[in-house]
Amino acid sequence: xxxxxxxxxxxxxxxxxxxxxxxxxxxxxxxxxxxxxxxxxxxxxxxxxxxxxxxxxxxxxxxxxxxxxxxxxxxxxxxxxxxxxxxxxxxxxxxxxxxxxxxxxxxxxxxxxxxxxxxxxxxxxxxxxxxxxxxxxxxxxxxxxxxxxxxxxxxxxxxxxxxxxxxxxxxxxxxxxxxxxxxxxxxxxxxxxxxxxxxxxxxxxxxxxxxxxxxxxxxxxxxxxxxxxxxxxxxxxxxxxxxxxxxxxxxx
Amino acid sequence: xxxxxxxxxxxxxxxxxxxxxxxxxxxxxxxxxxxxxxxxxxxxxxxxxxxxxxxxxxxxxxxxxxxxxxxxxxxxxxxxxxxxxxxxxxxxxxxxxxxxxxxxxxxxxxxxxxxxxxxxxxxxxxxxxxxxxxxxxxxxxxxxxxxxxxxxxxxxxxxxxxxxxxxxxxxxxxxxxxxxxxxxxxxxxxxxxxxxxxxxxxxxxxxxxxxxxxxxxxxxxxxxxxxxxxxxxxxxxxxxxxxxxxxxxxxxxxxxxxxxxxxxxxxxxxxxxxxxxxxxxxxxxxxxxxxxxxxxxxxxxxxxxxxxxxxx
Amino acid sequence: xxxxxxxxxxxxxxxxxxxxxxxxxxxxxxxxxxxxxxxxxxxxxxxxxxxxxxxxxxxxxxxxxxxxxxxxxxxxxxxxxxxxxxxxxxxxxxxxxxxxxxxxxxxxxxxxxxxxxxxxxxxxxxxxxxxxxxxxxxxxxxxxxxxxxxxxxxxxxxxxxxxxxxxxxxxxxxxxxxxxxxxxxxxxxxxxxxxxxxxxxxxxxxxxxxxxxxxxxxxxxxxxxxxxxxxxxxxxxxxxxxxxxxxxxxxxxxxxxxxxxxxxxxxxxxxxxxxxxxxxxxxxxxxxxxxxxxxxxxxxxxxxxxxxxxxxxxxxxxxxxxxxxxxxxxxxxxxxxxxxxxxxxxxxxxxxxxxxxxxx
Numbered sequence: 031x032x033x034x035x036x037x038x039x040x041x042x043x044x045x046x047x048x049x050x051x052x053x054x055x056x057x058x059x060x061x062x063x064x065x066x067x068x069x070x071x072x073x074x075x076x077x078x079x080x081x082x083x084x085x086x087x088x089x090x091x092x093x094x095x096x097x098x099x100x101x102x103x104x105x106x107x108x109x110x111x112x113x114x115x116x117x118x119x120x121x122x123x124x125x126x127x128x129x130x131x132x133x134x135x136x137x138x139x140x141x142x143x144x145x146x147x148x149x150x151x152x153x154x155x156x157x158x159x160x161x162x163x164x165x166x167x168x169x170x171x172x173x174x175x176x177x178x179x180x181x182x183x184x185x186x187x188x189x190x191x192x193x194x195x196x197x198x199x200x201x202x203x204x205x206x207x208x209x210x211x212x213x214x215x216x217x218x219x220x221x222x223x224x225x226x227x228x229x230x231x232x233x234x235x236x237x238x239x240x241x242x243x244x245x246x247x248x249x250x251x252x253x254x255x256x257x258x259x260x261x262x263x264x265x266x267x268x269x270x271x272x273x274x275x276x277x278x279x280x281x282x
Numbered sequence: 283x284x285x286x287x288x289x290x291x292x293x294x295x296x297x298x299x300x301x302x303x304x305x306x307x308x309x310x311x312x313x314x315x316x317x318x319x320x321x322x323x324x325x326x327x328x329x330x331x332x333x334x335x336x337x338x339x340x341x342x343x344x345x346x347x348x349x350x351x352x353x354x355x356x357x358x359x360x361x362x363x364x365x366x367x368x369x370x371x372x373x374x375x376x377x378x379x380x381x382x383x384x385x386x387x388x389x390x391x392x393x394x395x396x397x398x399x400x401x402x403x404x405x406x407x408x409x410x411x412x413x414x415x416x417x418x419x420x421x422x423x424x425x426x427x428x429x430x431x432x433x434x435x436x437x438x439x440x441x442x443x444x445x446x447x448x449x450x451x452x453x454x455x456x457x458x459x460x461x462x463x464x465x466x467x468x469x470x471x472x473x474x475x476x477x478x479x480x481x482x483x484x485x486x487x488x489x490x491x492x493x494x495x496x497x498x499x500x501x502x503x504x505x506x507x508x509x510x511x512x513x514x515x516x517x518x519x520x521x522x523x524x525x526x527x528x529x530x531x532x533x534x535x536x537x538x539x540x541x542x543x544x545x546x547x548x549x550x551x552x553x554x555x556x557x558x559x560x561x562x563x564x565x566x567x568x569x570x571x572x573x574x575x576x577x578x579x580x581x582x583x584x585x586x587x588x589x590x591x592x593x594x
Numbered sequence: 595x596x597x598x599x600x601x602x603x604x605x606x607x608x609x610x611x612x613x614x615x616x617x618x619x620x621x622x623x624x625x626x627x628x629x630x631x632x633x634x635x636x637x638x639x640x641x642x643x644x645x646x647x648x649x650x651x652x653x654x655x656x657x658x659x660x661x662x663x664x665x666x667x668x669x670x671x672x673x674x675x676x677x678x679x680x681x682x683x684x685x686x687x688x689x690x691x692x693x694x695x696x697x698x699x700x701x702x703x704x705x706x707x708x709x710x711x712x713x714x715x716x717x718x719x720x721x722x723x724x725x726x727x728x729x730x731x732x733x734x735x736x737x738x739x740x741x742x743x744x745x746x747x748x749x750x751x752x753x754x755x756x757x758x759x760x761x762x763x764x765x766x767x768x769x770x771x772x773x774x775x776x777x778x779x780x781x782x783x784x785x786x787x788x789x790x791x792x793x794x795x796x797x798x799x800x801x802x803x804x805x806x807x808x809x810x811x812x813x814x815x816x817x818x819x820x821x822x823x824x825x826x827x828x829x830x831x832x833x834x835x836x837x838x839x840x841x842x843x844x845x846x847x848x849x850x851x852x853x854x855x856x857x858x859x860x861x862x863x864x865x866x867x868x869x870x871x872x873x874x875x876x877x878x879x880x881x882x883x884x885x886x887x888x889x890x891x892x893x894x895x896x897x898x899x900x901x902x903x904x905x906x907x908x909x910x911x912x913x914x915x916x917x918x919x920x921x922x923x924x925x926x927x928x929x930x931x932x933x934x935x936x937x938x939x940x941x942x943x944x945x946x947x948x949x950x951x952x953x954x
Contacts, residue, residue: 490656
C-alpha cells in the first residue's frame with residue numbers, strides 16, 4: 031500500500047538559484063496527485079526532492095522536512111533507502127542499454143543483491159503485467175535488449191522496473207512528454223490503474239493529462255506553489271488569479 | 283591587350299554609389315580562377331601522394347615480414363629454446379612463455395589501476411581541480427619514453443633486490459599501460475548517458491553498484507578496446523625490459539629471476555652477426571605481431587559475444 | 595485491489611473534496627490480478643528483503659576511496675620516477691654540474707662524461723624526422739578528413755593506425771635489413787651526387803647513421819601526428835567549412851582558411867606530441883644510428899642519441915659514476931619529454947575541449 035507524504039518548508043537550490051521556495055503540501059496516500067506549471071517553475075525539482083534524487087547533482091541542496099508516513103526522509107534514512115521506497119519514472123525512457131528486458135525490470139532487485147530466481151521471475155511477470163507490457167514482450171524477455179523496444183514500450187518497461195521493487199510512492203516526471211499520443215494514452219490508463227495501490231505524484235505540463243488522471247492538482251510558478259486543491263476545483267474554480275491565467279492559457 | 287573586353291563604365295545607382303563592373307571575363311580574373319583551380323588540384327594530388335607514401339612503408343614492412351618470417355618458421359621455433367651460437371636450429375619457446383608471463387603480470391596490475399583511476403575521473407572527480415591534475419599527469423606519463431621507465435624501475439626495484447626479475451619487467455609494463463587505460467575509461471564513461479545512471483540511483487542502488495553494474499557495464503566495449511590498445515602497445519616494448527626482465531637463454535618462469543621475452547630476443551638476434559639468428563629474429567617478429575593481433579581480435583570477439591539484440 | 599475508481603478512498607485524502615476524475619479510461623483489460631503489493635497482510639518478500647539491505651554507505655565510501663587511491667597513484671608514480679632518477683644520478687650531478695650537458699667528451703675509461711654528442715644526435719634525428727613526417731602526416735590528415743571518398747576512409751585510417759601497432763624492435767629489424775642497404779647502395783649515392791655540395795651528405799656512407807635513423811623515426815611518428823591532426827580537423831565545425839565554401843572558395847581554399855587556420859594550434863600540438871615520441875624512441879634508432887658519440891655536419895655520419903646510449907651501455911656500465919651519468923641522461927630525457935608533452939597536451943586540449951570524446 032502507498033503512504034502519504036507531508037512536505038513542510040521545503041527549500042531547494044541549484045548553485046545560487048533558489049529553485050523551490052518554502053513549499054508546504056500534503057500528498058494523500060493511494061491517490062494520483064498532479065503538479066502543473068510552466069517550464070522551469072520547480073515542479074521537477076520538487077519531485078526530485080521527494081526521493082532525494084535532487085542531491086545527486088553536486089551543486090544542488092535542499093532544506094526542510096519531508097515526511098513519508100512517520101519517517102523524515104532527510105533525517106531518518108539514507109538516500110539509498112528512500113529511493114527503494116519511492117520509485118521514479120523519468121521524463122525520457124532510460125532503459126539500461128546492455129540489459130535484456132528481464133534484467134531491466136529485475137535490475138532494482140538484482141543490483142541490490144537479490145538472488146531468489148523464483149521470486150524474481152514472479153516479480154518480473156507481475157510488474158510487466160501491471161505495466162501492461164507483458165503480452166507484448168513475454169516471448170523475448172531474455173533475448174531482447176530493453177533499448178530495442180519502441181519509446182512507449184520503453185517507458186512502460188521503466189514503469190515496470192520502478193514497480194518491481196514494490197515501492198510505496200511512485201514519482202513520475204513528465205512520463206509521457208517524449209511519447210506519441212497512443213503511447214501517452216496507454217501510460218495514462220496505467221496511472222489510472224496504479225493509483226489504487228500506490229501514492230502517485232505526476233509532473234506534467236499537459237493540463238488535460240492532469241485532469242484525466244489526478245484527483246488533486248498543485249500549481250507551481252517561479253519556485254512557489256501557488257495553489258493546491260482537488261483537480262476539479264483547480265480547473266473549474268481556481269482560487270488564485272495566476273492559476274486562472276495559466277489554466278486559461280494567458281501565459282506560460 | 284586588345285582581347286580584353288572594353289571595361290564597362292559602372293553605372294551609378296540611385297544613391298550615387300559606384301558599382302564594380304559585373305564582368306567575370308577579364309583576363310586577370312580568368313587567370314586568377316585558373317590558378318586557384320590549379321592549386322586546388324595540386325594540393326589534392328599532394329595529399330593523395332602523401333597518403334600513398336605513408337601506406338607504402340607499411341605494406342613494405344608487413345610484406346617483407348611475412349615473406350622472411352614465414353620462411354623461417356617451423357615447429358622447433360615454438361618448442362625449443364635458443365641453440366648455442368654456431369649450432370643450427372633452436373627456437374624461442376622460452377621467450378614466448380616469458381612474454382606471456384610478463385604481460386599477464388603487467389595486465390593484472392595495470393588494468394585494474396587504470397580502470398579505477400578512469401572511474402575516479404569520470405564518476406567522482408567531475409569538475410574538481412584534482413581530477414584535472416590527474417588527467418594532465420596521466421597524459422604526461424603517457425609520453426614518458428619507455429627507456430626512462432626501464433631505468434626508473436631498475437633503480438627502484440632491481441637495484442634494491444640486486445638481481446633482474448620478471449616481476450620488475452611486469453611492473454615497468456604495467457605503469458606504461460595505466461595512462462592509456464585511464465584516459466580511455468574516462469572518455470568511454472563520459473559517453474554513458476546521465477539518465478542511465480539516474481535510473482539506477484532512482485531504484486535505490488548504491489552509487490558503487492551503479493558505477494560497476496551500470497556505468498562500467500554500458501561502457502565496457504570501449505573500455506575493453508582501450509585495454510587492448512594498451513596491451514598491444516606494451517606487448518612489443520623492448521626498452522623497458524632491457525634492464526628489468528633482462529632476457530634469458532633458458533627456460534625460466536620464476537618471477538624473481540631474469541626471464542626471456544620475445545621483443546628482447548628479437549633485438550638480441552637482430553644485432554647479432556649470425557644469419558641463423560637473423561632468420562629467427564624475423565620469425566620472432568612475425569610471431570610477435572601475430573600474437574598481438576590475435577589477442578586483440580580474440581578479446582574483441584569475446585567482448586562482442588552475449589550482446590543482446592538491439593543493444594546499442 | 596478492485597478496479598473501481600478511487601472515490602471510495604477519497605474521504606481519507608487530505609485536501610481533495612469531491613470530484614471524481616474528469617474521464618475514466620476503459621481499462622479492464624490490463625488490471626493486475628493482485629498487484630505486486632500484498633494488500634493488507636505482511637509486506638511482500640521483495641519489500642522485506644530491500645528493507646534489510648542497509649544503505650550501502652560503508653561500501654560506497656570504501657569504493658570511492660579505492661578509486662581515489664588509484665587516481666592518486668598516477669601522481670605517485672611520476673613523483674617516484676622523478677625522485678629515484680634524481681637520487682641515483684646525484685653522483686654525476688655533483689661531479690659535473692651543468693658541464694655535463696656542454697661537454698662533448700664521453701670516455702668511460704678515463705671517467706670523463708659529457709652528454710653533448712647525445713643531445714646533438716637526439717635533436718638532429720628528431721627534428722629531421724619531424725621535417726620528413728609533418729608534411730606527409732598533414733597530407734594524410736587532410737586527405738582523410740576532406741578529400742577521401744567515404745568508403746576508403748575507414749580502411750586507410752585503420753592502415754595508418756596499424757603502423758602505430760608495429761613494435762619498435764620490428765621497425766628496427768626492418769631498418770637493419772632493408773632500409774640500411776637501400777641507404778648504402780641506392781639513396782645514399784644519389785643524395786651525394788646531387789646534394790653533396792651542401793655538405794650534409796659527405797664522408798663514408800655505411801648505410802647506418804643520422805639520416806637512416808631519422809627516416810625510420812619519421813615512419814614511426816607519422817601515425818601519431820596524422821591521427822591526432824585528423825581528430826583535430828574533425829573537431830572544426832562544419833559551419834566553418836560551409837561559410838568559406840559559400841563564398842565561392844575552391845576546396846583547397848576551404849581547407850586552408852576554414853580548417854587549417856582554425857585547427858592550427860591543435861596541429862602544432864600534434865606535431866609537438868610527435869616530437870616527444872621521437873625524442874624518446876629507443877630501439878629502432880639504436881639499431882641503425884651507428885652508436886658513435888660524435889658531432890658531425892654530415893647526415894651519413896654515425897651518431898648516438900640520449901635514449902640509445904642508455905640502451906647500449908647501461909648494463910655494461912662499470913663503476914658508480916658511469917651508471918650515475920647514464921641515469922642523469924635518463925633524468926634529462928624524462929624532464930624534456932615531460933615539458934614537451936605538457937606543452938603539446940595543453941595545445942591539443944585547447945582545441946578539442948568540448949568536442950565529443952573520441953571513440954576508437
